Amino acid sequence: MTLRAVHYLNQFFAGIGGEEAAGSAPARREGAVGPGRRLQAMLGDAVSIVATVHCGDDRAASDPATAREIAALAGHADLVIAGPAFTSGRYGIACARVAAAVVAAGGRAVACMHGENPGVAEAGAAPVVLSLETARGMEESLRRLAHAVGRIAAGEALSTEDHVLSRAVRGNRLADRCAAERAVDLLLARLHGDRAATEISMSDFGRVTPAAPVADPAHAVVALLTEGALVPHGNPDRLESARARRWLRYSLAGRDGLGAGEFESVHGGFSTVLANADPHRILPLDAARELEAEGRIGRLHDDYLVTAGNGTHVATAAGFGVEWAAELRRAGVQAAILTAT
Amino acid sequence: MGPVITLTCALPRAGVAAFGGPAYPDPNGMVLTATALAPRRALDRVGPLRRFVHRVDAVSLGDHTSLRDGLLTVGAAAAEGCFAGPALARVRISLVSPGESARIVKVLDAVEPRTKGRGGGGIFPGLLGRLAVQGRGPLHVLRGAAVVTAGHLPRAQEAVVDMSGPAAPLSPLAALHCVVVEFEPAPGAAWEAVGDTLRIGALRLAAHLAEAALDEVPTVVVELPPTSLQRDPGDELPRVVAITRLQCQGAFKDVFVYGASMAGGLAVCLDPNELEDGAVVSGQYGHPGLKNPTYLFQNHPVLRALRARDAVDLRLAGVVLAPEPVEQARKELVAAHCARLCAALGADAAIVTKEGAGNADADLALTMDGLEALGITAVGLFAEMAGADGSGPPLVVSPERATAVISTGNYDEPLRLPAVERALGGAELSLAGTAAGAALEVPTAVVYGSLSPLGWGRLRAAP
Numbered sequence: 001m002t003l004r005a006v007h008y009l010n011q012f013f014a015g016i017g018g019e020e021a022a023g024s025a026p027a028r029r030e031g032a033v034g035p036g037r038r039l040q041a042m043l044g045d046a047v048s049i050v051a052t053v054h055c056g057d058d059r060a061a062s063d064p065a066t067a068r069e070i071a072a073l074a075g076h077a078d079l080v081i082a083g084p085a086f087t088s089g090r091y092g093i094a095c096a097r098v099a100a101a102v103v104a105a106g107g108r109a110v111a112c113m114h115g116e117n118p119g120v121a122e123a124g125a126a127p128v129v130l131s132l133e134t135a136r137g138m139e140e141s142l143r144r145l146a147h148a149v150g151r152i153a154a155g156e157a158l159s160t161e162d163h164v165l166s167r168a169v170r171g172n173r174l175a176d177r178c179a180a181e182r183a184v185d186l187l188l189a190r191l192h193g194d195r196a197a198t199e200i201s202m203s204d205f206g207r208v209t210p211a212a213p214v215a216d217p218a219h220a221v222v223a224l225l226t227e228g229a230l231v232p233h234g235n236p237d238r239l240e241s242a243r244a245r246r247w248l249r250y251s252l253a254g255r256d257g258l259g260a261g262e263f264e265s266v267h268g269g270f271s272t273v274l275a276n277a278d279p280h281r282i283l284p285l286d287a288a289r290e291l292e293a294e295g296r297i298g299r300l301h302d303d304y305l306v307t308a309g310n311g312t313h314v315a316t317a318a319g320f321g322v323e324w325a326a327e328l329r330r331a332g333v334q335a336a337i338l339t340a341t
Numbered sequence: 342m343g344p345v346i347t348l349t350c351a352l353p354r355a356g357v358a359a360f361g362g363p364a365y366p367d368p369n370g371m372v373l374t375a376t377a378l379a380p381r382r383a384l385d386r387v388g389p390l391r392r393f394v395h396r397v398d399a400v401s402l403g404d405h406t407s408l409r410d411g412l413l414t415v416g417a418a419a420a421e422g423c424f425a426g427p428a429l430a431r432v433r434i435s436l437v438s439p440g441e442s443a444r445i446v447k448v449l450d451a452v453e454p455r456t457k458g459r460g461g462g463g464i465f466p467g468l469l470g471r472l473a474v475q476g477r478g479p480l481h482v483l484r485g486a487a488v489v490t491a492g493h494l495p496r497a498q499e500a501v502v503d504m505s506g507p508a509a510p511l512s513p514l515a516a517l518h519c520v521v522v523e524f525e526p527a528p529g530a531a532w533e534a535v536g537d538t539l540r541i542g543a544l545r546l547a548a549h550l551a552e553a554a555l556d557e558v559p560t561v562v563v564e565l566p567p568t569s570l571q572r573d574p575g576d577e578l579p580r581v582v583a584i585t586r587l588q589c590q591g592a593f594k595d596v597f598v599y600g601a602s603m604a605g606g607l608a609v610c611l612d613p614n615e616l617e618d619g620a621v622v623s624g625q626y627g628h629p630g631l632k633n634p635t636y637l638f639q640n641h642p643v644l645r646a647l648r649a650r651d652a653v654d655l656r657l658a659g660v661v662l663a664p665e666p667v668e669q670a671r672k673e674l675v676a677a678h679c680a681r682l683c684a685a686l687g688a689d690a691a692i693v694t695k696e697g698a699g700n701a702d703a704d705l706a707l708t709m710d711g712l713e714a715l716g717i718t719a720v721g722l723f724a725e726m727a728g729a730d731g732s733g734p735p736l737v738v739s740p741e742r743a744t745a746v747i748s749t750g751n752y753d754e755p756l757r758l759p760a761v762e763r764a765l766g767g768a769e770l771s772l773a774g775t776a777a778g779a780a781l782e783v784p785t786a787v788v789y790g791s792l793s794p795l796g797w798g799r800l801r802a803a804p
């Protein structure tokens with residue numbers, strides 16, 4: 001029996017357009033499109049890509065509700081295939097959320113992206129097939145995806161041997177000896193020549209290539225962002241002071257300054273006394289309005305985005321970054337100042 | 342039963358027995374004689390610390406403080422009197438013991454009862470004792486007990502100790518008979534004054550309780566010689582320094598060394614015996630799981646582990662204390678200075694610890710890299726922040742050069758704590774607004790000392 005699959009692609013791979021089309025809404029087309037055609041050729045008769053659903057990256061990554069909209073467009077498919085998204089953050093997050101939404105609703109789905117894509121943290125219970133880094137590796141990435149889909153169609157389990165992301169989680173347990181004694185053991189092992197001994201392998205966070213400088217600041221829309229947990233007094237939306245899982249958006253429209261008592265920092269990682277005496281120490285709205293009045297920046301964006309950067313899970317923070325980028329791009333912002341505490 | 346005497350004496354080492362030590366040829370043809378003797382003589386004059394350990398097996402409240410056959414009776418009036426002052430309206434002294442269905446919430450600090458003689462004898466120099474160098478002479482210790490302060494202070498984060506159940510093995514306090522001090526600030530009192538009165542009061546109470554042991558026969562006597570900060574000629578054992586970074590982020594997030602914050606300062610090297618006498622006292626109430634209570638500065642786990650191997654397969658070469666600055670340039674300066682100091686001490690290796698979360702990880706990572714850059718082997722103790730499901734990258738800030746890391750557990754992993762019969766420290770948990778004794782699900786980080794940066798705990802995360 002042939003499995004009926006729906007393929008999710010971003011606006012670029014669906015042929016809708018480049019960054020200028022990144023705000024495009026979710027839509028469905030019948031049959032396979034772009035990389036989906038090559039994937040279909042690899043899949044053979046066991047799986048049929050009956051439709052393609054696509055959405056602009058900014059739209060898909062800036063609003064978590066979009067993933068459910070996309071999943072709904074997939075209809076009653078036997079399987080949803082998302083990607084490959086390579087290392088593209090917005091696309092990866094969209095693929096992961098779509099696959100997670102389908103699986104959460106009781107369906108079957110698989111997402112495909114590189115292991116360092118921030119989307120891997122959002123795939124929920126859906127398997128993630130590891131692609132190569134860029135679209136230059138499309139052929140090999142599709143081969144891996146087709147292999148994994150073939151196994152799903154055959155009712156077989158996926159493993160790391162199928163290039164599926166391993167969810168090797170680290171769990172707490174009690175060791176036989178205390179940490180200080182283990183530290184002495186480790187130190188002696190190192191002194192005796194074991195250069196590899198350790199209890200934690202170093203994390204590789206990768207390097208982000210900085211964007212090019214803003215060509216003409218006098219015409220740029222600039223946004224203010226902060227991880228300093230600055231929120232309206234009373235914290236009406238209950239932003240967490242530590243281990244935040246959310247970010248919030250508040251309006252600066254028509255506002256020239258942030259008065260003490262009007263805004264407060266609820267950050268749990270530092271003394272907020274000085275911040276609350278003058279909230280501009282966290283969010284420099286006063287200086288930004290001056291630059292705006294002097295014509296040195298084109299315009300200040302009407303909203304500021306805020307979270308609490310304190311004990312935040314790295315994958316969560318990386319996800320926030322992608323969502324903020326998508327949100328600001330949709331709003332036509334060219335530059336942002338992110339104040340860190 | 343008579344006391345068990347354990348002596349760890351400073352044995353004469355190679356090159357020291359004879360005057361003059363080994364002779365070295367000088368490139369200019371003269372013969373120089375190393376004179377390693379003078380500094381050792383000075384160190385011998387410092388003399389050892391003599392630790393008289395008294396076991397506490399049970400505690401009770403009574404009219405007068407006493408210690409008899411392992412039963413510590415806490416004189417209620419004298420204990421409350423330790424906290425007298427205009428900043429506190431009243432205090433309440435309660436006792437809680439290991440295995441009880443009890444929880445202490447809003448835990449601030451814990452102090453092991455210790456004294457050097459009547460009236461403290463100079464214990465906790467700079468805060469309780471007069472400001473003088475300590476780390477020698479007698480030290481009386483009540484092992485198995487702690488004075489624990491609990492209640493609300495600004496900037497303090499909710500910290501929980503369960504005396505039984507699944508969280509008990511995670512906290513250093515759950516295995517101790519705790520003399521819990523709850524308090525009510527005086528109307529209009531400044532919070533800083535409340536904090537100071539509590540801190541000094543806890544030290545005073547710790548010294549008062551230990552004074553009950555002065556006329557008792559100790560369980561164990563341990564003699565701890567002063568630590569030589571230089572290599573003896575002919576000694577080939579690797580020299581290992583403990584580097585202890587201290588949090589210094591202002592009121593309620595500070596640590597006191599001889600009564601003063603290290604904020605703005607550089608690294609200093611102390612004799613480990615000075616910590617035994619209470620030279621380092623905590624006033625840091627943030628980061629419950631990642632906190633170093635005074636109790637663990639008195640019983641520094643890394644120093645204890647190094648002492649256990651001293652003269653066997655390593656030489657303990659001192660403890661370096663240094664602040665954790667909040668500015669990046671100063672972080673880099675102090676980290677490099679720690680490494681330079683270790684180089685000057687002839688260290689072959691160092692174990693580096695911290696207090697606090699991600700900010701302090703940067704100090705830890707920079708210090709480890711600075712050591713490795715000078716060819717000194719570095720081991721660091723990190724708590725992991727791998728997310729509730731343990732799937733995230735474990736370290737927030739990793740060293741770039743150093744790679745030897747010990748895990749003290751994943752900060753984020755949820756723990757289920759059953760309801761308890763009795764709760765101390767407050768009526769409510771400041772986390773969820775639930776009753777202090779209720780069943781809870783909390784991140785591991787909420788359990789006091791659960792991810793002990795000084796290496797007390799057995800918790801670790803692993804795949």
